[in-house]
Amino acid sequence: MEPSKSMSSEHNTEGASPCCPPSGGAGKDHATLAPSASTTAIKELPAFADGWVSTPGGDVPRVRTCLDKEDRRGGFKSRMSNFRMAYTVVPGLYAVGEPGPESEVLVSANYKLSFDHLRCELGGLSVWILVLDTEGINVWCAAGKGTFGTGEIIKRVKEAGLSEVVSHRRLVLPQLGAPGVQAHEVKKGCGFRVHYGPVRAADLPAYLGAALEADARMRRVEFPLRDRIVLTPMELIPSLKYFPLYALVVLAAFGLRGQGIMFADSFVAGGPFVVLGFAAAMAGAVLTPALLPWLPFRGFAMKGFLTGLVVTYLFVEFAGARVFENSMPLKALAYAFFPALSSYIALQFTGSTTYTNMSGVQRELRYMLPVYMVALSASLILLAVYKLGQLG
Numbered sequence: 246m247e248p249s250k251s252m253s254s255e256h257n258t259e260g261a262s263p264c265c266p267p268s269g270g271a272g273k274d275h276a277t278l279a280p281s282a283s284t285t286a287i288k289e290l291p292a293f294a295d296g297w298v299s300t301p302g303g304d305v306p307r308v309r310t311c312l313d314k315e316d317r318r319g320g321f322k323s324r325m326s327n328f329r330m331a332y333t334v335v336p337g338l339y340a341v342g343e344p345g346p347e348s349e350v351l352v353s354a355n356y357k358l359s360f361d362h363l364r365c366e367l368g369g370l371s372v373w374i375l376v377l378d379t380e381g382i383n384v385w386c387a388a389g390k391g392t393f394g395t396g397e398i399i400k401r402v403k404e405a406g407l408s409e410v411v412s413h414r415r416l417v418l419p420q421l422g423a424p425g426v427q428a429h430e431v432k433k434g435c436g437f438r439v440h441y442g443p444v445r446a447a448d449l450p451a452y453l454g455a456a457l458e459a460d461a462r463m464r465r466v467e468f469p470l471r472d473r474i475v476l477t478p479m480e481l482i483p484s485l486k487y488f489p490l491y492a493l494v495v496l497a498a499f500g501l502r503g504q505g506i507m508f509a510d511s512f513v514a515g516g517p518f519v520v521l522g523f524a525a526a527m528a529g530a531v532l533t534p535a536l537l538p539w540l541p542f543r544g545f546a547m548k549g550f551l552t553g554l555v556v557t558y559l560f561v562e563f564a565g566a567r568v569f570e571n572s573m574p575l576k577a578l579a580y581a582f583f584p585a586l587s588s589y590i591a592l593q594f595t596g597s598t599t600y601t602n603m604s605g606v607q608r609e610l611r612y613m614l615p616v617y618m619v620a621l622s623a624s625l626i627l628l629a630v631y632k633l634g635q636l637g
Contacts, residue, residue: 287337293364298340302406307340310368316361323358324478332357336378338405342371346412349453351442352398352419354379354387366446370453373411377401388425395427399434408436417442417457420464473534476594481530484590488526492519498628502635514568518579521560525583528552529590546613549591553584574634578627585620588613 287306290297292315294306312320323332333355341364350373353363360376377397379387387393398416402408418426420441428439443452443463452459495518500511529549533540540548561569561579569576592613595606 287335287339291334293334293361294339298344300338300406301409302338305338305340305373305405307342308364308374310341310364310366312361312365320358320361324475325482331381333381334360334376336376336401338401338407338410339374339376340372341367341374342369344371344373346410348372348411349415349417349457350375350407350411350437351417351449352377352422354382354384354393354422356381356383356387359383363446363449366449370450372453373407375401375405375407375416384419385421388422391425393422394425395430395434398426398431402435402437414438415440415457417453419446420444421466468537470535473537474531477531477534480534480590480594481526484526484530484593485523488523491522495519495522498632501632514575517560517564517568521557521579521583522586524556524560525553525586526590528556529587530594532556533587533591534594544592544609544613545595546588546592546609550584550588552591553587554580556587557583572631572634574627574631578624578631581620581627582624585617589617 290306291308293313294308296307297304298307319332334357336355348371351363352375353360355376355378360374363374375398377387377393378401379392379397382390382392384393398418402416408414414437416431416437417440420443423441426439431437431439440457441459442449442457443459444466445463448459448463452463496511496515499515499518500507500509502510529552532552533545533549536552537548540551542548542551557579561576569579592609595609
């Protein structure tokens with residue numbers, strides 16, 4: 246599961262909004278050096294912090310629990326572009342409010358969108374946040390890849406001097422990070438006991454107030470329509486990155502004749518295939534996630550194939566494009582290529598969900614990649630048959 250396909254939230258808190266206006270200007274647009282020597286990795290005050298908190302291990306930044314314009318702008322860019330690939334915070338220890346030796350320690354990934362969703366739910370609390378180096382990947386995907394894992398937790402606990410900062414030996418991890426963590430090894434390696442918090446960061450205040458006891462609702466992983474739609478730009482925009490090139494190649498291929506490129510043929514015959522290419526991308530990246538719970542089949546590839554097949558059928562049979570009525574090779578080409586394209590795009594959405602694990606994704610890729618290759622080969626052969634018929 247790639248970071249760009251990931252659930253962009255700590256404890257699965259998609260779509261969290263700013264909880265209050267930004268506080269006074271400290272630390273907003275500049276970095277301030279730590280006032281005293283520190284054993285932590287964080288040497289400068291981040292823009293999302295408003296001061297330092299002294300600890301036996303050195304000074305750590307105190308983060309705001311409100312998102313400012315820059316945070317919101319970064320969150321938008323991370324959803325809409327490859328900006329998310331480098332949208333990170335420095336790993337290490339952070340403070341929220343005025344934490345002390347008895348304050349709980351929450352563990353997070355260093356993907357900033359996850360970090361922002363977490364801190365935005367902590368208004369009025371005094372806690373520590375230990376940020377792991379997950380290489381800019383959210384908790385769920387990082388746990389599958391091993392970067393949100395046992396060794397990294399032990400390393401960060403020791404580097405932050407956490408045993409000197411707090412008097413207890415408790416770490417609160419997001420529930421979605423559990424696949425990458427061996428709790429008994431963490432205890433053995435650094436002396437801290439792992440507690441798994443609720444799925445959603447919004448439930449953390451209640452969880453902390455209940456002495457780290459979670460009810461059944463807090464443990465339930467949900468993925469409602471709103472959360473699915475929020476994630477669709479992460480799949481649609483990369484899918485459309487090469488659409489202009491695709492359109493150019495299609496129009497050139499259909500317009501190519503013995504006497505050169507005929508622009509009328511380009512748009513009459515090639516135009517429907519350009520439109521179908523866009524429709525297939527929408528079917529895989531938007532329609533499939535939107536209809537996810539109601540589509541048959543377990544695998545995302547088959548779900549995407551079905552939505553692509555329906556979209557292709559509706560377009561070919563009812564859109565009135567004469568090119569499909571007059572050419573069986575082109576009709577067969579449409580049914581061979583576009584459902585497969587939709588399937589491939591839908592498969593990328595797997596990493597944005599908790600529906601399957603890394604081994605499930607790899608298994609689906611193993612049996613679908615040959616199918617995609619066959620579909621592509623068949624499409625090229627059918628296109629060649631059509632062009633030879635034109636030239637003949």
